[in-house]
Amino acid sequence: MDLLSLVQDINGILWNYVLIFLLCGTGIYYTFRLRFVQVRLFGAAFKKAFGGLNLFGERAGSDGMSSFQSLATAIAAQVGTGNLAGAATAIAMGGPGAIFWMYLAAFFGMATNMAEAILGQVYKTRDDHGQITGGPAYYIRDGFGSPALATFFSVAIIVALGFIGNMVQSNSIADAFHTAFGVPHLGVGIACGLLGAFIFIGGIGRIASVTEKMVPLMAGLYLVGGLGILVFHAGSLIPAIKSIFIGAFDPVAATGGIIGATVKQAMRYGIARGLFSNEAGMGSTPHAHAVAKVRMPAEQGLMGIVAVFIDTFVVLNMTALVILCTGVLDGKTTGIALTQAAFTVGMGAFGNPFVAVCLLFFAFSTIVGWYFFGEANVKYLFGTKGLMPYRILVVGFIILGATLKVDLVWELADTFNGLMVLPNLVALIGLFKVVAKAVSEYEEDGKLKAH
Template sequence: MDQLADLVSKVSDIVWNSVLLYLLVGTGVIFTIRTRFVQVRKFGAGWKRLFGSFSLKGEKAGKDGMSPFQALTTAIAAQVGTGNIAGAATALYSGGPGAIFWMWLSAFFGMSTIYGEAVLAQKYKTVDKNGHVTGGPIYYIRARFTGRFGKFLAGFFSLAIIFALGFTGNMVQANSISVAFKTAFGTPQVVIGVICAVIAGFIFLGGVGRIAAFTEKVVPVMAIFYMVGCIGILCVNHAAILPALKSIFVAAFDPQAILGGAVGITVREAMRYGVARGLFSNEAGMGSTPHAHALAKVEKPQDQGEIAIVSVFIDTFIVLTLTAMVILTSGQLQSGVPDGLQGTELAQAAFNVTLGSVGNAFVAVCMLFFAFSTLIGWYFFGETNVKALFGQKATKVYAAIVVVCIVIGSALKVDLVWNLSDLFNALMVFPNLIALLFLSGIVARAAHGEDITKK
């Protein structure tokens, strides 16, 4: 079993670090150029649309979809997860402060990619046999590629996302919650797993209406709670803010000037870990969030594309950056040092510097919010593909399997499961990127204001 886990891990590392990073960033650059920097031109419009549909208790989502705000919060529920805490800490430990600069740069290009995903999800959304609006990469892949190749590519994507997010991914999220609570409060992991499974099962059974109602209430509250906590810590550590920002920009191009030559972190590693953790966190180009954006009730596809831009900004430039700044101003970071703190432990240590023992509890509660909301979002994305492949009846079986995965995942951490999650996350990206690149002309027309609703 250990040998298999190591093999899967090596394959995953090769795919992520040697192939996928270049494809994801490259796609973002292409979309940025073809849309004439849509993430800059439509940034203000995206915020206006967001606040125009803002509500903690909006109209009930149903067969005809959900509000643009509900679609955004469902997307952000999946994006803002454990990667915003543990992922930021890992990037800083492995890539140094400079990793944050490259994280920002990849997110900037990712904003144009996610614009394209949302636009295409809107254009190619459809109504299923039960009269429910549905959409996502499987539908725009099928629309672009006909015949056996199209069926294979769409089917491959759907199976990969079901396993990557619905099954193995949610096991990882459940484990993150249970471990954080065990560390902070000593609560048995399986107890936390059962509680999460029961609550999640209740939400799953309520369908898209209950999922949208959950995300529109929880996502804004969890984001504000975390941001207020981080900003409070930064106010206390205000003297270290400018040095921290300086270290980000200097270390992005000259890590040794900040870390010293003995650490061994190069510009290449700063780029690698910054881009990898940033893309894994905001999910731009991965094909997950289009499932939510497809359901938004908007006049034109580009309307939801503008709102989607905001989701990457919130995930990376606000939430993830706040985590990085708390860590950098805490003095707890020891980049590249063997046996140094990393991941969740590093984040908890950084918060403990200012909050004392309350820091562990704060991180645990935030991990609960972040990971559980991601769990709900990922379930929904997987469910869309289960329905597309196997029909409505199969969703009950899918929901039952996910609930079991939550309990199992919370009770034990199996390296093979974590490595498989990373690998399936990588595999589902390829079909999505292929479709995005072949459909980039339609996205460009939308960004330039053309009507793309016509066939």
């Protein structure tokens, strides 16, 4: 057996079985133990997130960034190629019913993401330059009490997101622009690398400033385009929604046999792609939530609920509905090509360039977010002296990724993604009482204010 086949087999077991159960199990555990906190505090979460929405907030500095800037940085990382290609892959492999299982995974993931954000806040600290930092490595070490697991997590996330993951993102941008506009892959890679370098060197202030503007604009652009298509295909909307719920339990009935999917496949692809997209429980977004300037940890926990909701129920859901309403599901096309086909039916010749531009925003914002997450772990392992070598390496990987598509590299990205999840989930379960206390204090504070 060659190395690629071996890694593929490991990923098949890791992502299709082990991590599905662990990630969903953690979400279910938190949902029931916190009495459906994502439902009870849903209104409060959205009020907190958008009550004082400002695309030109106060510049982030050594004391961190605003709660909205932290939310935007988290969403920047969560809303990526998975929202365009992941939803399409799930439907192509598992039928429309896969989207139902995506919904379910996201519902439980909202509780997990809230817990991660709270722990990021509780165990945040300052680096050797006095700047606020935090993330799973800190709560694994200081809360869970395992420096070894914290180091393992840090190494895995730097490789998974900072290096290999950002190669995947730049490759997606380069492919889309080459297909839509004929731009050379290397040219796209260099442009992305230079723009990335400009943002990275600006530190937390520039990262927060970019994400708070980019995220609302990119999401707005994509949703307006998608809604326009749904309006023109309004007659297909109710059948499309029905097919999602019917297909969850009877995939053949939902597709008329076009896709020979089983209920098991619908569950597997829906849950796996959904978790991969919204990142709940993976240990990535707590780095953004940790640096938010909030009065109580649970206030930022609310942003964790909002982030998963926007990623799955808003953006990813739009991709799914456009694919199902335009009738492009043929049992052969998958991934980004299926999404492009749907938007081409909906928008004509403008569809392909539209998807390419959206992919640029989605993937590049993920590069910024993932760089930032890796940076927190470089500081954890090496202090601030490790930042400049890390920045140079990330820019190099961005440029290289645009020109290189090696299956083994892409599979290794999935492997390291999976490896970083394990220590994070162990700590999440172990630190439940810390999360429960933070939620309780927040709710008590709300009752006192009400009186």
